[in-house]
Amino acid sequence: MLALVALAACVHLGMVFLHVAPSNTVTKQHGRAIDEWIYPEFEQNWKLFAPNPLQQNIAVQVRAEVKATDGTVGTTQWYDLSAADGRAIDGNLLPSHTQQNELRRAWDFFVATHDTTNRPNGLRGDLSERYLRRIVVLRLDREGAGGPDAVVQQVQVRARTTNVPPPRWSEEQVSDKPVLRQLPWWPVAEKDRAAGTRPVDRTGTMASGR
């Protein structure tokens, strides 16, 4: 019994070790068995700020095409959602995951599941796109984009990546010019509207919105 439990513990630790270790001879041969043991409940990633910490501020921004109550259609300004997150975190002893992780990780998820031309790679790519869209629609609603009762019909997301300026005591030079990655306009369907962001006058606006 003792041996059996000890064996189970050692096998488990071995699997976890191989899961967190860099790709190697064993993981190349038995990657599948390891993944089957680890996923989904023992998945882990401890490359905390490693191998290098992130050295860019990535700001996710969004603008929308909105339809006002009088039927006029217009395009809003760019809203810097990450900056809003940053303001919410400033001076906050207990930042919420909704401020610190939600948008940041949604964008990471999007980048990881799309190629450079913004094409999704399968199911996860599709999910990440819908997730990001629901987040920005929710945030636009909170910002009151387009005025009261205006309905967001399309959204466009872009990421503005700026290098963290090197320390004053360093002689390093990095470009301070932001790099933009702009996604195509996405139409906003009914299923992209999260809680509380649906048009007030559902039948009327929906009919004209479609």
Added chain:
Amino acid sequence: MTDTDHHSAADGVRAGAPDRLGRLDRADRRPARIVARLTGQALGPYQSAVIRIGFAGTWLLFLLREFPHRQEMYGPDGPWSFDLAQQLTASNHAFTVLMWADSQVWFELVYAFAVFSSVLFALGWHTRATSVLFLVGVLSLQNRSIFMGDGGDNVIHLMSIYLVLTRCGQVWSLDERRARLRAERAGEGADRARTDRAGTDRAGAVLWAVLGAVLAVATLAGKVDGGFAGGWLTVLWGLWAVQGLWWSAGRYARSDQPRILLDVVANVVHNAALFVIMAEACLIYATAGWYKIQGSRWQDGTAVYYPLHLDYFSPWPALSGLLSASGVMVMLVTYGTVIAQVAFPFTLFNRRVKNVLLAGMMTEHAVIALVLGLPFFSLAMIAADAVFLPTSFLRRLGGWATRAREGLARACGRLSSRVARTRLGRALPGPREGAPRPAETAAEAGTAAGTGTAGTAEEPHVGFTAVPTPSP
């Protein structure tokens, strides 16, 4: 495992027996003694209790803090909608009861359940059962929206699984208090536990029956994933069956044998799980450290500067600026972090070095909580670190907590003072307890261990193994 505390004790014994015969004899007996220790005791009662309180407390505080944001994070109509979550869990088979229904009421129930299960688990009320409830709460919320979490959530996720396998309610728990009160009431009779057992653990029996009924309904409704081998169905029913077995062994068995056997099994599983928890903490530090070594920023000594200047991790920009004002300071912290993380697992072989480094790690996490705005991640990491704290320190901590509470209670009046004295955290640790419930008393666990592996009680209770023998 940090057997360092035990090492020092063993060293003392060795010095007192210099003759070769004695040494031979000792070497001969060593494997047997190791087996006896691993089967006869659930090691590290204070360490397992402190991580129970640490992880359950962290999760509880997190849930309370996020209460206003719960809909957005885990609700059926949050950005990560029920539909999106369903597609992902269908492909990865993660366990979450939140996917059982997309109703608002169900969501609120599950959130409340997660809150209450972490309260009960932290308090150590029927620890074995509530550890499973805690697990269900953690997995249900986290697996519902996996893109909401960070490293802190990940630690709690893993540890909530491992904790189910430990006897983490031996001390600082309502279980311990109940067992102590019962022992006091029953006096010193040898079979006090037996006569007492059925009558007083009614809550445990009811809990067991209710959980069984809930599980049956969920099973019949086809909500629980997994077939016979390794699936969640097997895990949950298995845990439930073990609890029932434990209870019936105490209640109906003619002899002590079945209970002793179960006690040994529980000890072995606990010891293995505690070892896994420690190894997991080491893996976290090793991974974090060794990967950093490969990074150019960690090599050139500027790495720490960068997170301090990310908008998402700088709640106090002025403070961040101050901390990174000196290049030499940044380099010292950068190198120090890597050295500490890489070295940590190896320092476990030396008690003193381990303790110094442990204090350093906990301090660094406390600083990270404030400076990088990661309070719950840091709290979870501190809880993980706490598994390596020496028993002597933890007992002193328990003493302080008791005194602080009693002082507070005195100030509040006589009534509350009475409550405080009978609460958990008495400096005097009760008999061991906490394994499969219901209907188990600490006293019987203690007796069982004593009979099962005679000889373990003679060992000096030093450091890590300080499981006190029951008073009789």
